[in-house]
Amino acid sequence: MEIFLNRLDAGAMFTTQQFQNQEALYLSDTVPAGGQQMGSVAVSSYGHFYSLYITGSFQVCADLGAGTVDTGMDYLRGRLIDAATQRTLFNDYVPFSLFCSPGPRKSVAAGVFVSGNFVQPLPWEYLWTVNSTIQMDVRNVSNVPVSYSLLFVGVRIKTPETVQM
Amino acid sequence: MPFIAVDWSRESYPYAFYRRVGFLSRLEVVRFQVEYGYHYLAKRIVAKWDTTDAGATFLSPQIFVTVTDLSTSRKYSPVPIPLSLVTSPGGGGVVFATIGANKVLTATAKRGGLTENYLFKIRSVFSLEITGATIASAVNSDLNHPSYLDIFIEGRNYPERSLPMWGKGVTA
Numbered sequence: 001m002e003i004f005l006n007r008l009d010a011g012a013m014f015t016t017q018q019f020q021n022q023e024a025l026y027l028s029d030t031v032p033a034g035g036q037q038m039g040s041v042a043v044s045s046y047g048h049f050y051s052l053y054i055t056g057s058f059q060v061c062a063d064l065g066a067g068t069v070d071t072g073m074d075y076l077r078g079r080l081i082d083a084a085t086q087r088t089l090f091n092d093y094v095p096f097s098l099f100c101s102p103g104p105r106k107s108v109a110a111g112v113f114v115s116g117n118f119v120q121p122l123p124w125e126y127l128w129t130v131n132s133t134i135q136m137d138v139r140n141v142s143n144v145p146v147s148y149s150l151l152f153v154g155v156r157i158k159t160p161e162t163v164q165m
Numbered sequence: 166m167p168f169i170a171v172d173w174s175r176e177s178y179p180y181a182f183y184r185r186v187g188f189l190s191r192l193e194v195v196r197f198q199v200e201y202g203y204h205y206l207a208k209r210i211v212a213k214w215d216t217t218d219a220g221a222t223f224l225s226p227q228i229f230v231t232v233t234d235l236s237t238s239r240k241y242s243p244v245p246i247p248l249s250l251v252t253s254p255g256g257g258g259v260v261f262a263t264i265g266a267n268k269v270l271t272a273t274a275k276r277g278g279l280t281e282n283y284l285f286k287i288r289s290v291f292s293l294e295i296t297g298a299t300i301a302s303a304v305n306s307d308l309n310h311p312s313y314l315d316i317f318i319e320g321r322n323y324p325e326r327s328l329p330m331w332g333k334g335v336t337a
Contacts, residue, residue: 073261074272080181087178091197094183094268097254098211098317105276117274120222120253121207122319125181141267 023156025049028101030147031140032077039136039148040083047158049128053121058148064072068144070106075142084132093139096148107147121153130159177323179207179229186314195293195316196235199285203322207232207283207291212248215258221228226256227312229296245296251279253295260312261333268313277311284312287325 029039043049062071074122077093097103102117128134199205214228229245246302249255258270285291295314324331 044276071261072271073259073269075269089179090181090183092183094181094317095213095315096271096274097270097275098183098213098315099181099275099319101275104272118276120276122275126179127176141269 002108019158021156023049023154025051025134025152025154027134027136027150027152028147029136029138030065030145031138032145033107033143034140036137036139040133041152043130043132045130045131045132048130048135049152049154049156051124051128051152051154053124053153054099054124054150055102055119055121055153056096056148056150057102057105058096059146060104061107061144061146062142063144066140068108070108072104073142074104075146076138076140076148078136078138078148081135081137082126082128082132083135084129089126093137100148100150124152127157177321180320180322181200182316182318182320183209183218184316186316188263188297188311188314191296193248195295197292197318199287199289199291200322202287202328204287205285205286205289205320205322205326206283207318207320208280209233209278209320210248210252210281211254211275211278212314213254213258213273213314214256214289214314215260215270216256216312226297228256228311231294232246232283233294234283234285234289235292241283245294248295251281258309258311258313266296270313270315287328303332 004039025041025043027039027041029037031037058076060070060072060074061068062073062075064071074095074097076096078090079093080089081087099122101120101122104117117126134152136150138148169242172245180200184195184197186195188191203207205255212228216226230248231245233239253276254273258273261269283291293316
């Protein structure tokens with residue numbers, strides 16, 4: 001938008017904003033040691049959700065014999081699924097470090113993110129249906145539980161049925 | 166009030182391919198099948214490989230790749246191109262065995278990569294021909310490729326709408 005060349009129409013903007021607004025859906029889960037678990041976040045009944053980007057971080061810990069430590073290794077593999085259609089959006093279980101940014105984070109030292117990681121979001125323009133669920137089927141090959149967080153950044157598109165005029 | 170119009174079964178959608186390559190020879194070929202009914206636009210390749218041998222000796226193997234559309238035999242580069250120049254996180258991984266036969270690589274953070282826009286048409290199979298060569302190998306000059314290469318391809322499926330499977334026979 002060329003804000004210096006175009007006149008901003010507050011009335012039109014408020015009208016649009018009533019039906020479309022920026023939103024982010026947060027998916028966070030802990031996968032048991034050596035296990036597999038389906039993480040999910042509800043799109044909810046407010047309207048369809050058009051995701052634009054995915055960012056994410058995950059723990060990199062294991063027990064090497066002297067308690068849980070941050071090994072810096074990539075223990076999680078995930079597969080993104082649209083629950084409304086059961087459409088798998090990855091062809092296989094993908095290591096998290098290949099699609100998550102800022103990516104690895106420390107878990108032993110009070111959950112502090114590893115410094116120096118740039119955010120390089122994964123472009124993911126996809127329309128998720130109202131009332132559906134975003135699912136991430138995750139396998140953990142570490143011998144301790146490992147957590148991850150994904151943020152789906154996009155636009156909420158409200159439907160006539162859900163907007164209260 | 167105009168609302169977004171979506172034809173749920175005929176819209177394009179993002180789709181990602183992943184494959185782990187275990188090197189058995191100097192040339193490995195990875196094939197990907199484009200989903201039936203769709204064209205596939207490969208936008209970005211994200212790859213990672215290990216840079217140590219079994220003795221944890223640091224090496225810096227250079228990975229070369231040739232992208233080929235097997236349906237037309239079209240190669241997207243006249244000579245193999247270094248993968249490290251088009252992708253991240255690239256090298257720097259360490260192979261680490263955890264439970265059983267599971268092998269994991271260092272969780273190097275994902276960074277940027279070139280947008281490449283390879284278009285593979287419906288029913289096609291595309292391949293990545295991968296070769297390796299060691300640069301500045303300190304000890305083990307026989308290791309001319311990494312043990313593992315993880316490849317993740319970001320892209321998008323576009324339906325071929327002229328197909329009867331999409332119902333109305335409308336040309337895209």
